[in-house]
Amino acid sequence: MNHPIRFVLCETSHPGNIGAAARAIKTMGFSDLTLVNPKEFPSREADVRASGAVDVLQQAKVVATLGEAIADSGLVVGASARRRKHHCPELNPRECAGRTLTMAASKEVAIVFGTERVGLSNEQMDQCNALVYIPANPDYSSLNLASAVQLIAYELRFAQDLFEPLQEPEFPPASGRDMELFYEHLERVMFASGFLKPNNPRHTMRKLRRLFNRAEPDEHELNILRGLLASVETGDTDD
Numbered sequence: 345m346n347h348p349i350r351f352v353l354c355e356t357s358h359p360g361n362i363g364a365a366a367r368a369i370k371t372m373g374f375s376d377l378t379l380v381n382p383k384e385f386p387s388r389e390a391d392v393r394a395s396g397a398v399d400v401l402q403q404a405k406v407v408a409t410l411g412e413a414i415a416d417s418g419l420v421v422g423a424s425a426r427r428r429k430h431h432c433p434e435l436n437p438r439e440c441a442g443r444t445l446t447m448a449a450s451k452e453v454a455i456v457f458g459t460e461r462v463g464l465s466n467e468q469m470d471q472c473n474a475l476v477y478i479p480a481n482p483d484y485s486s487l488n489l490a491s492a493v494q495l496i497a498y499e500l501r502f503a504q505d506l507f508e509p510l511q512e513p514e515f516p517p518a519s520g521r522d523m524e525l526f527y528e529h530l531e532r533v534m535f536a537s538g539f540l541k542p543n544n545p546r547h548t549m550r551k552l553r554r555l556f557n558r559a560e561p562d563e564h565e566l567n568i569l570r571g572l573l574a575s576v577e578t579g580d581t582d583d
């Protein structure tokens with residue numbers, strides 16, 4: 345494992361949860377924490393709850409959007425207390441650990457956690473390649489945010505000892521930033537061609553995002569798709 349595994353907390357309301365999450369990841373040997381638009385940070389309560397992991401808080405990256413947090417990630421896994429199989433493929437924490445460690449051999453990975461009250465939004469899930477669900481009581485499946493972070497981090501720690509990296513892929517996986525640029529390009533071309541109807545563009549885009557996020561294209565494959573879109577835009581062909 346040579347690329348960071350980044351724990352991303354989205355719009356966390358309670359600074360105590362940020363501190364407890366920092367402690368959770370440090371105990372498992374991780375240190376990369378990104379906070380997307382936290383309600384209150386830095387905060388004394390976060391420091392208190394972090395205990396001996398205040399260094400993780402001090403190094404935490406604070407960004408305005410999830411897009412910024414995952415810009416360099418080759419795999420984005422959203423942690424959700426609600427199963428949303430229709431949205432993207434579901435992993436259990438053990439499978440999540442395996443996928444994460446495999447990817448971290450070639451590119452950074454982001455594991456994304458939602459807000460205490462509503463979890464991850466559909467727009468945030470649209471930026472994930474997969475979802476991780478911690479098996480829980482179906483009638484009460486919502487763990488405390490920091491407890492969820494702890495469990496996912498523990499499974500990663502446990503898997504690290506067993507993990508043997510696979511062969512490096514031929515091309516690095518596309519990053520979150522590359523994927524966003526591709527989606528912007530795709531939407532532009534589909535509007536220009538008249539395929540995307542202005543009455544419900546988001547529905548079609550969401551379906552297409554799910555398709556391409558599931559495929560996890562590498563940089564080379566994404567370049568082919570971008571080239572295809574560019575040729576549709578200009579009308580150029582090679583022959």
Ligand code: SAH
Pocket residue numbers: 422423424425426456457458459460461462463464476477478479480485486487488489492
């Ligand atoms: N009420 C929210 C849950 C908030 S819990 C909802 O219904 O979605 C805060 C965050 O902790 C969630 O967004 C998720 O990232 C994580 N989490 C809590 N329970 C989880 C579970 N069973 N599996 C995976 N992640 C979980």
